Amino acid sequence: PQASVVDPAVELARRGAVMAAAQEKYYERPPQIERGWRELLIDTRGRSYVDMVNNVAVIGHSHPRFGRAVSAQLALLNTNSRFLYSALADLCERIVATSPDPSLDTVLLVNSGSEAVDLALRLARIHTGRNNVVALREGYHGWTMASDAVSTSAFDNPHAAASRPGWVHIVDAPNVYRGRHRGAGAAEAYAADLARLMDEAAGPGADLAAFISEPVLGNAGGVMPPAGYLALVYEQIRARGGLCIADEVQVGYGRLGSHFWGSAQQGVVPDILTVAKAMGNGYPLGAVLTRRDVAESLAGEGNFFSSAGGSPVGCVAGLAVLDVIRDESLQQNADSVGRHLSGRLAELTERHPLIGTVHGLGLYQGVELVRDRDTREPATSETAAICERMLELGVIVQPASERQNVLKIKPPLCLSRESADFFVDCLDEVLSEGW
Ligand code: PMP
Numbered sequence: 001p002q003a004s005v006v007d008p009a010v011e012l013a014r015r016g017a018v019m020a021a022a023q024e025k026y027y028e029r030p031p032q033i034e035r036g037w038r039e040l041l042i043d044t045r046g047r048s049y050v051d052m053v054n055n056v057a058v059i060g061h062s063h064p065r066f067g068r069a070v071s072a073q074l075a076l077l078n079t080n081s082r083f084l085y086s087a088l089a090d091l092c093e094r095i096v097a098t099s100p101d102p103s104l105d106t107v108l109l110v111n112s113g114s115e116a117v118d119l120a121l122r123l124a125r126i127h128t129g130r131n132n133v134v135a136l137r138e139g140y141h142g143w144t145m146a147s148d149a150v151s152t153s154a155f156d157n158p159h160a161a162a163s164r165p166g167w168v169h170i171v172d173a174p175n176v177y178r179g180r181h182r183g184a185g186a187a188e189a190y191a192a193d194l195a196r197l198m199d200e201a202a203g204p205g206a207d208l209a210a211f212i213s214e215p216v217l218g219n220a221g222g223v224m225p226p227a228g229y230l231a232l233v234y235e236q237i238r239a240r241g242g243l244c245i246a247d248e249v250q251v252g253y254g255r256l257g258s259h260f261w262g263s264a265q266q267g268v269v270p271d272i273l274t275v276a277k278a279m280g281n282g283y284p285l286g287a288v289l290t291r292r293d294v295a296e297s298l299a300g301e302g303n304f305f306s307s308a309g310g311s312p313v314g315c316v317a318g319l320a321v322l323d324v325i326r327d328e329s330l331q332q333n334a335d336s337v338g339r340h341l342s343g344r345l346a347e348l349t350e351r352h353p354l355i356g357t358v359h360g361l362g363l364y365q366g367v368e369l370v371r372d373r374d375t376r377e378p379a380t381s382e383t384a385a386i387c388e389r390m391l392e393l394g395v396i397v398q399p400a401s402e403r404q405n406v407l408k409i410k411p412p413l414c415l416s417r418e419s420a421d422f423f424v425d426c427l428d429e430v431l432s433e434g435w
Pocket residue numbers: 111112113114115117140141142143214218219247248249250276277
């Protein structure tokens with residue numbers, strides 16, 4: 001099928017008339033994308049763009065094997081998990097096989113990251129019989145009531161910190177580039193902040209259900225916590241009887257290259273792990289991976305059922321994604337192309353003072369732009385303008401972090417070395433235009 005070419009002004013007006021203003025879009029005038037192939041998006045004029053942001057299309061856009069598998073199952077049957085079909089157990093077994101630890105052996109299937117986080121929080125509260133949750137500043141975990149309550153990023157909601165419910169307690173993100181603690185001993189210093197919060201009279205310590213964070217701070221721009229930080233935090237949380245939730249919706253599923261899961265990369269074993277986005281490659285699919293005893297706590301609350309969660313089509317989609325990641329060695333590609341990209345970005349950093357630092361690992365990286373390397377003043381308007389210029393040159397890249405001054409790099413995991421080079425060359429050219 002061929003998309004009809006639309007007038008952007010007319011299309012945006014049509015949306016405005018029937019959609020909420022809060023609905024996000026890319027750019028002032030989003031391009032009209034008609035088709036995709038691997039890491040490329042192609043617009044209605046036939047112009048192609050390298051897609052550096054779509055971490056959902058993990059195996060690449062329009063993957064034929066994925067399309068064939070999903071359409072064949074859709075044409076055959078789509079029903080729900082109350083019936084027997086082997087794809088359901090197949091997918092759960094395959095997820096358990098990726099588990100960062102044998103203790104995480106039980107899967108619950110849902111339809112999105114928000115749902116997975118919501119369910120994770122619910123499991124933690126039921127299992128512990130407690131209420132309080134500690135979350136990191138600058139995090140995003142979803143839009144449902146519970147996942148939104150633990151989302152603290154001021155970019156997503158300027159009132160997030162002030163309006164959070166009483167059961168949500170927040171601590172600083174362990175950002176060694178611009179946070180409170182930067183040098184040696186930063187991991188211990190951030191963990192000590194948490195210990196102090198737990199001991200406060202109105203703190204979360206007494207009634208602690210869980211700690212939730214991304215293992216690598218994706219929404220903050222791919223920030224890597226200092227080595228040992230999460231281990232210290234998990235130890236403290238467990239000493240108070242809480243559970244540790246790793247939100248792997250963005251950074252898990254092979255994206256970091258060196259490890260399939262971000263928690264494994266950080267050397268910790270969560271009690272509950274959430275995954276979505278990449279898991280369905282755009283088909284709505286999410287999961288909670290947890291210990292049997294934690295999952296069994298749900299039984300006391302009655303039945304668990306999600307109408308489309310774990311449907312035959314969802315399971316076939318999930319299996320096709322895992323097959324392609326394995327057969328096309330996409331985690332290995334994230335590792336090797338990610339290393340190449342890191343090297344090239346490091347070289348760019350030497351020549352362009354606007355680049356303060358480059359965060360991240362594998363195919364989750366963040367180029368942080370600053371007006372002054374000493375004050376680290378965020379180059380927010382410059383970042384937006386650079387994204388617009390990159391679009392003109394044929395690269396889709398977007399700002400991240402609370403300050404919107406980080407170019408987030410989280411492309412499909414099939415990104416070729418040539419496309420990585422094209423991105424860096426375009427960035428080099430744009431930064432050379434003077435900012
Ligand atoms: N957790 C994280 C870390 C996310 O980045 C997101 C989405 N950006 C979510 C949860 C929510 O996922 P979804 O949009 O699928 O509900």
